[in-house]
Amino acid sequence: MESWRKHPLLFWLFLLPPGFWLAAFFLAPLSVVFVLSFGEKSGIIGIEITGTLDNYIRALDPLYLGIIWKSILIAGGATLVCLLLGYPVAFAIAFAPARWKALLLLIVILPFWINVLIRTYSLIAVFRGRGFVNMAYEWLWTRANDLLALAGLGDQNLLGEYFTPLPLLYNNFAVSAGLVYAFLPFMVLPLYANIERMDRSYIEASLDLGAGHLRTFRSVILPLTWQGALSGIIIVFIPALGYFFIPAILGGTDSQMIGNVIERQFKAANDWPFGAALSLLLMYATFGALALRAVLAGRNAEARGGV
């Protein structure tokens, strides 16, 4: 393993392409953003780096803090729904007969073959007033009305005089549903990997000792697959927090998230320094979440007497 020490030239040769990639396309732009966040607008395209902290102070305005808080709520809610949906799905795949597993996993990752933007637009066709959900709902409504008429209750208007479509689009519900739809696979896959790896005899031992299935899930399966859930939460919550096009496409006037605000600074508002400051604050929040996870995982390992 240590043989690269004997061939330093070879080592650097191999390090060069990825090193260059990271430096040119990650570190350099990030540094630009960092520097910009301490700048001031001067004219339409000019930016002066003055070392001011005004952008950060402005970002702490209750208006923006409110949007950040709302983003956390929506992204957190979507993550929770992903977790609740992801566990049974991951479980079903892990316990499916071996010949079904590959197919089921394929179904989970199949949506990746279509661009997420297109998938998000297609959700409009599902959620809009005359979309698929409301069409199905209307059909049920009409049938129910017919049934009532048959029962001699036709003129009572028990279900309302007219069919009213459910307000599914251009609101917080649509944004949350869009985020769940886009991120569910990222929850299922780490959960599946963890459940699959877990020794089945733990489950059998629990059943053997008299526990029912619910008790076994709570006391054995959940604690042993929690690491997978934690990974899923991180890789769903962090990008969901900063997503801008799902709220832009599916959201209404009051469902903009912090991602939309940042995007607007770089485009419509033409205030790059402020956008940079907001971006960095979001990144620091993400670091905070990751640090929290590391601390939690560390405490877990400590409790188990590990390293």
Place this chain on the structure above:
Amino acid sequence: MYAASEHNADQRTILSLRGVTKVFGDFTAVEDVNLDIAENEFFALLGPSGCGKTTLLRMLAGFEMPNAGTIHLDGKDMSLQPPNRRPVNMVFQSYAVFPHMSVRENVAYGLKVAGVGRSEARDRVEEALQLVKLDNQADKQPDQLSGGQRQRVALARALIKRPRVLLLDEPLSALDAKLREAMQMELVRLRHALGITFIIVTHDQDEALSMADRVAVMNDGQVQQVAAPLTLYEYPTRRFVADFIGKMNLFSGRLESRHEDRLDVRVAGLGPMTAPTQDSSIFEGREEVDLAVRPEKVRVTAEAPEGESRVRRQGTVKNVAYYGDMSYVFVTLDGAFTINANVQNEARRNDPALRPGDRVWCSWEAHDMLVLAD
């Protein structure tokens, strides 16, 4: 019919299997198993890997449901009961000690699930830990324990439920030789101390013979023979059992004539032989039968042996394998048949008693011969 066993009549049957069969796809893992296991018995299921012994144990635990047949425990039909409803507990081959719980929490798990009161649970956990000599490790986490200690946790965790039957799946296979021997004695001690029926699955015949009251030898999903260790070793009834347990010289021969208590058989290269049998009617209509004799029953001598009752053949020593306390001697009898004999190295000596090429006599008592069905 060979599954029918000598079964102590004074002991009550606790577990009774009738026609138990398990099929996976087109593979029959367990086929028509009939067994009666007595209360307080130490019973072993012995066989090569893939013989169906583990599947049978898993059906007793409730992890697999039989496709046909019934399992009665204390007279009640348990065949389709889920594992958490059976008064039976299992020690897993991998131990399956919960890694996120301390030793004490692991042992207490079954009581907690059953809703046993706090103070009673504490006493019983303490008692169970003392039983397996882990009372000073109670607050450790499983990954701080050795393999042998983890196994004791699994044992205590199962025993604390006071099961009617304790199932052990290859419990000693992951332990090193010294620990295995100690654990064997420990298991026998525990069984006597607790008065619980033990059923152990093993592929190790020494383990089965040294610990169990009775052993069921399995092959290809079927029970070949059920007997006490001594009977199994000295009186195997079928070729598979004779070959699987210990070492054996096997001769195939043609059945010449059948008497009430013996068979006359002509073995190619060895000539006519007579072997005792308890029930010669089994061999009715058979042309070929297998004869067998254990290597330690064969005596190797330089001079022709005395005694009317001894079967004797002359031959040449082919090979001697020296094991310290004893030697395996392979002798090619005149007629080209090679026989294996165990010779105890009773006296201390400076050079081997037998060398390849020596002319010797091999002999054994006629009543040590075995006749085997199929």
